[in-house]
Amino acid sequence: MADMKTAASLEKASAPDAGSTARAGAVMAAGTVVSRLLGLIRTALLATAIGTSxxxxxxxxxxxxxxxxxxxxxxxxxxxxxxxxxxxxxxxxxxxxxxxxxxxxxxxxxxxxxxxxxxxxxxxxxxxxxxxxxxxxxxxxxxxxxxxxxxxxxxxxxxxxxxxxxxxxxxxxxxxxxxxxxxxxxxxxxxxxxxxxxxxxxxxxxxxxxxxxxxxxxxxxxxxxxxxxxxxxxxxxxxxxxxxxxxxxxxxGLGRTAKLASVTIVTMLVGNGLYFVNLYVATLATKARDGLLAQDPPVLIAGLTNLNVAVLVYQLPHAVIALSLATVMFNQLSSAHAASDLQTVRAILSQGLRLTGVATVFGAAALLAFAGPLGMLFSESAGAAALNATIIAILAVGAPFLSANFLLGRVFYAGEDVKTPLKIQLILSAVGVSLAVVAGMSDPRLIVPTLAVAYSLGNVTAVVVSHLFLRRTIGSYGAGEVFDAHVRFIIAGMVAAGAGSALCWLFGGYDDGGYLWQSKLNAVVVLVVGGVLMSAVYAGMLRLLRVDELHQLTGSLRARFRRS
Incomplete structure (x- = not known):
């Protein structure tokens, strides 16, 4: 409770205007939305051209x-x-x-x-x-x-x-x-x-x-x-x-920059080195695929492309909202750190986590409810669509944590603290490599789903570890208030996901020969209708739960479009 009161007083005293931050983020988010929509079309065409399985x-x-x-x-x-x-x-x-x-x-x-x-x-x-x-x-x-x-x-x-x-x-x-x-x-x-x-x-x-x-x-x-x-x-x-x-x-003045850069390079080597471990493990499934496809009946298994398609889809909420807001916030955080104003740093972070969470929790709920039609968009067959849907659903659980951890990490870099992110990355990479080894030892059909579980667990672990280090660096930033807001987001998201799942059921999403699985166009119809339904239910629940963050985001977007 004290944590929540501290955050509230900090925000009132020193946080930048939420509307201005969201408006600046809205400019970037608009470009990201268009880019990601075109990226989804590109991925769907690529799946048609060379498949996913x-x-x-x-x-x-x-x-x-x-x-x-x-x-x-x-x-x-x-x-x-x-x-x-x-x-x-x-x-x-x-x-x-x-x-x-x-x-x-x-x-x-x-x-x-x-x-x-x-x-x-x-x-x-x-x-x-x-x-x-x-x-x-x-x-x-x-x-x-x-x-x-x-x-x-x-x-x-x-x-x-x-x-x-x-x-x-x-x-x-x-x-x-x-x-x-x-x-x-x-x-x-x-x-x-x-x-x-x-x-x-x-x-x-x-x-x-x-x-x-x-x-x-x-x-x-x-x-x-x-x-x-x-x-x-x-x-x-x-x-x-x-x-x-x-x-x-x-x-x-590259002397200091070089020192910071050298540590950052090591951090990125460790972090992205984990990707290459996952790449190697995922291609083990690729090598096993030919033998399983030759069986009668043939057995489809998820491979590297299925994992990449699912990652692209589950990162959509992060790319559209978190990256856009974080880019604006990073300049604000850098300026606040340069002025040694930790009070403003804490307020910016608390505000950013809540503004981002209201969108990313909804994104995760939508991914869970519509994993089937989303998988169908990027597949050459209904069987491949089911593989994609499974991976998307597993990754969706960790989607809000991905964005939260990204914002937490920006605070360290804004203060030119590159050693702490390295410590955090060493911990996360050790966890990630251990989970990748477990995936590599699994049945070929379970390799990629197990890697997806590892991704989600890694995102959750990253938030916990980053939070512990950040509390030692900048003090209390109102984590209690952020948690309380996310609880309300999750309640609203669960109700909205229930409505979306019911709609999928009506469209044959749980029947092998259902309407949803018959064509990509049918999948688009389900996504459009379901998206409208889920958005309305989510917005209604947030209003019922008295959540202000959605109003801040949507109000800024409306103001931006009116000016345009």
Whole structure:
């Protein structure tokens, strides 16, 4: 109770206006919503093109995931966390940070180019280490990797330019640029389906795959990432900073930055190293798939692509709400830390957790209720849809914890504390590797579902561990009030999920031959009708429970749309 009173007094005294934070987040969330919707269309087209439970899908997924995770391991944490406070400080100089930003962009481009070239040349070695693939499958995955690994350079440029824009108060372009990427990818996939045919029609395999198919699939994907990065230079130019290539790091204050970056790199190596453990374990299921498919009747099992599709879906609430709000809040937290104003830091965090929770709890409830139709959207058959639905439902339980932990972690980085996140990540990676080993020892049919359980348990563990460390760092931030708010969110979400599940039952969601499972269009109908029903029930329950956070979010969105 004392914790709750403390948080309330802090918020009244020093929290930034919730509406202004949510409005700034709404600008970014709008771009994220459009981007994610297009991303879902892209994923559905990719599932149609190469399947989700077929050999080709896992080979391409393994190769296409590499650039993102190599970038995150080596540079992502530095660009997305350590540099933001430095850019914010530089923007307050008389030249608005022009000299610092020019040198930073030049240095980042040089480092990224070297990293990209080295990683691309090492593609065969990397794939041998992180997957159990061999023979023709390894050879084709390597070809895919040669086409995909140049994405590392463009991921980095996108992150650096995006953070420069954010530090200067230009939040929208960073979240809208992926829209262009998805449009390019959708175009190339439509061309692939027109020229090469679908997985169901052609039964693509490493033995029949052609260079032209590789160019369209992998080359088109990389082209989209490149354009996503390059379009950010247009709003960057409008800042009128007079940027130009500028070598030399003296006077940039990179000594402290380098110390922070070195620890952050270790943290990202540990954290994303866990991904490569999970990648290896998931591809064990891929290797076992051929033998099970040859049985009579054939046995479908979830593989790496099924896991990736489910992760994409369950991260939607996090991407649309938490990432958008966290980006705005990070600048606020950095400024508060720079002023040694822990009272404002605590208030910002408490407010952010509650604003995020009202959306992510609903997202988790919707994922649980509509796992079936969502799985159907990204599958080549009803059997594959059931596999996707199972993984989505398991991951949905941990969705709110994913977002909460992300916000907790931003507080450490805003205060330029990089050692605590490393300690936390070491604990979480130890737990994650242990669970991955258990999954790898399971029956092939249970490997990916067990990994999904590990993801959800990891998210819950992360919140508990981060909370304990954060209490020691900034003191009480009103966790009691945050917990109380989430209890009300969960009650409302459970009632809404019950309504959604009843609707799925009416549409044959629990019958093998039901309406829901007959086509992707039917699944869309269920999602649209069910989404409207669940939203109405959730909003009504929140009003009944006197929850104010939803009003703050929706009011800000309405104000934004009226101005537009």
């Amino acid at each position: 077929a050999r080709m899908s896992d080979l391409f997924t393994a190769a296409n995931d590499l650039p993102n995770f190599i970038y995150l391991m080596i540079a992502g944490g530095v660009f997305n966390a350590v540099l933001v406070p430095q850019i914010v400080r530089a923007s307050r100089r008389p030249d608005r940070g022009a000299d610092y930003v020019s040198r930073l962009l030049t240095l980042a481009a040089a480092v990224l180019l070297v990293l990209t070239v080295l990683a691309t040349l090492a593609a065969p070695v990397i794939l041998r280490v992180v997957t159990p693939l061999a023979g023709a499958e390894l050879a084709l995955a390597t070809v895919f990797a040669y086409w995909c690994l140049p994405q590392i350079f463009f991921y980095g440029i996108y992150a650096v330019v995006g953070q420069i824009l954010n530090a200067n108060g230009s939040f929208g372009p960073y979240m809208w640029a992926p829209v262009v990427n998805n449009i390019v990818s959708i175009g190339t996939l439509l061309a692939f389906l027109t020229l090469m045919g679908s997985e169901q029609a052609q039964g693509h395999s490493p033995e029949t795959w052609t260079p032209a198919q590789t160019v369209l699939l992998a080359g088109g994907t990389t082209a989209g990432i490149a354009i996503q990065a390059l379009v950010l230079f247009l709003p960057l130019k409008r800042l009128n900073l007079g940027l130009k290539p500028k070598f030399g790091i003296r006077g940039m």
